[in-house]
Amino acid sequence: MSRELDRIDLKILEELDRNGRLPIVELAARVNLSNTPCSERVKRLERTGYIRGYSAELDLEKLDAGHVTVVQVSLAATGDNHLDEFSREVAAIEEIDTCMLIAGSFDYLLVVRTRNMTHFREVLGDKINKLPGIHQTNSFAVMEVVKDGYAFNGSG
Numbered sequence: 106m107s108r109e110l111d112r113i114d115l116k117i118l119e120e121l122d123r124n125g126r127l128p129i130v131e132l133a134a135r136v137n138l139s140n141t142p143c144s145e146r147v148k149r150l151e152r153t154g155y156i157r158g159y160s161a162e163l164d165l166e167k168l169d170a171g172h173v174t175v176v177q178v179s180l181a182a183t184g185d186n187h188l189d190e191f192s193r194e195v196a197a198i199e200e201i202d203t204c205m206l207i208a209g210s211f212d213y214l215l216v217v218r219t220r221n222m223t224h225f226r227e228v229l230g231d232k233i234n235k236l237p238g239i240h241q242t243n244s245f246a247v248m249e250v251v252k253d254g255y256a257f258n259g260s261g
Contacts (some may be wrong), residue, residue, distance in 0.1 A: 114148065118156070129144050170200075170202075172220060174217045177213075188206065189239045191213070196239065
């Protein structure tokens, strides 16, 4: 974390992480500032990239994306061009929520969101297994999401 953030900046980030729609008046009260200095700090945090944007928390069940499967992917080869090609193509699959390049016994870890297991099977067969360089996949159906998301705590 950069030294340019003081405890008030960290508190602002913590409050906005909990609720990005807080009005400046309420945010300022929570961080013990008046409105104008609070607003200026938020603008600086946005400008310097500490705040990249704001979003809504969606009900993925209602949006037919409540079924979660984690997929381990091993590639046949892992030269830079193979990794780049895979990364480029995987980004185009809308059902893939998260794709991480992993150091370990496999190459990528995917978090896939679908309507149900039947839909996942279609995505696996029609999209994931057709990605360039796939050697092997291992899929794990998620029975329950216990914790989802990082909760920023500005105090350390």
